[in-house]
Amino acid sequence: MIENDITKWKTKWGKVLKVRLEGADVYYRPLTAGELIKIQTLDPYSNVPAWVILNDVKLKLTGSLIKITEYALQASEIITDVDDLRIKAIQNREAVEKSIQVNFINGIIVNLPSIYPCYTPDELRNMTLPQLLKVVAMAEVATGRELIKTSATIPTAMPETRETNKFAKPNEAEAMETATIALKNEMAKYGKKAPTLAEVKKPSNLSDLHRQMKELSGI
Amino acid sequence: MSEVTKEQIEQWKAKYGKVMKLSLSGIDYYYRPITLDEYLNIQKIMEVNQSGGQVETAQAGVLFPKLPENPSAGIALNLSEEILKISGFLQDSPPVEL
Numbered sequence: 001m002i003e004n005d006i007t008k009w010k011t012k013w014g015k016v017l018k019v020r021l022e023g024a025d026v027y028y029r030p031l032t033a034g035e036l037i038k039i040q041t042l043d044p045y046s047n048v049p050a051w052v053i054l055n056d057v058k059l060k061l062t063g064s065l066i067k068i069t070e071y072a073l074q075a076s077e078i079i080t081d082v083d084d085l086r087i088k089a090i091q092n093r094e095a096v097e098k099s100i101q102v103n104f105i106n107g108i109i110v111n112l113p114s115i116y117p118c119y120t121p122d123e124l125r126n127m128t129l130p131q132l133l134k135v136v137a138m139a140e141v142a143t144g145r146e147l148i149k150t151s152a153t154i155p156t157a158m159p160e161t162r163e164t165n166k167f168a169k170p171n172e173a174e175a176m177e178t179a180t181i182a183l184k185n186e187m188a189k190y191g192k193k194a195p196t197l198a199e200v201k202k203p204s205n206l207s208d209l210h211r212q213m214k215e216l217s218g219i
Numbered sequence: 220m221s222e223v224t225k226e227q228i229e230q231w232k233a234k235y236g237k238v239m240k241l242s243l244s245g246i247d248y249y250y251r252p253i254t255l256d257e258y259l260n261i262q263k264i265m266e267v268n269q270s271g272g273q274v275e276t277a278q279a280g281v282l283f284p285k286l287p288e289n290p291s292a293g294i295a296l297n298l299s300e301e302i303l304k305i306s307g308f309l310q311d312s313p314p315v316e317l
Binding site (some may be wrong): 006010015016017018019020021022027028043045046059060061062063064065066067071075 | 252253307310311314315316317
């Protein structure tokens with residue numbers, strides 16, 4: 001089936017196009033970077049058709065060879081100007097960033113309610129990105145789980161002190177996780193939402209953290 | 220002027236794939252598609268001479284009768300258009316991204 005072939009070709013080459021030449025559907029792809037370099041020294045019209053045509057079609061007419069070569073060159077988005085290259089790089093970077101954002105948002109909306117049931121997917125969908133990130137922060141505090149995994153280091157406002165070092169110890173961390181899950185369940189029982197990190201004043205120990213969270217939640 | 224025979228036409232077809240006939244001003248012109256090399260050569264001549272390429276195309280593609288060095292503009296234009304058509308330069312439809 002041609003649809004299966006099209007999917008395979010798109011997976012391999014990114015872009016697949018179709019044009020009707022000599023009474024047949026010709027499926028073709030853009031040139032690769034290596035091929036673009038080669039045609040600086042080789043005759044393009046004698047070589048490009050054989051490289052780019054994906055289905056079993058042999059073009060005979062001169063006009064068809066010229067056309068398929070020029071269509072393939074157009075599809076290859078050749079950049080002739082340094083400024084164009086800069087613009088294209090920025091556009092591609094923006095497209096990737098947008099896609100990361102969209103994937104992140106979808107991931108949060110789908111997964112967060114199952115571990116932090118204070119908000120429904122619809123409520124999350126109606127939030128702005130800053131609001132969503134605040135909810136993620138609350139969920140991380142309440143569940144003791146890192147929801148956004150990253151290797152980046154972010155400077156924290158709170159300098160390292162004896163108290164925060166205490167939380168880093170493995171046995172303390174485990175106790176914190178268990179205790180915060182219990183606290184979260186208690187807050188959910190009262191229909192209360194966990195406060196944000198910014199609202200919690202620098203706790204002296206685990207009990208102090210929980211006390212503050214309860215007070216702020218109105219439990 | 221000698222007539223073109225059926226045998227001659229068959230020989231041309233075996234060699235060039237397609238042979239067409241066009242009557243212009245009472246003269247039957249037999250012509251064929253141009254090859255890639257011929258087309259690229261015509262492009263070079265067009266660049267050098269700053270010409271439209273109709274005369275060169277007609278001279279490359281016409282099999283019979285032999286065209287003069289400077290054929291009339293109308294003859295050259297009509298013939299070159301028909302030769303380009305059978306050479307695959309006629310636009311079928313634009314390409315579509317899938």
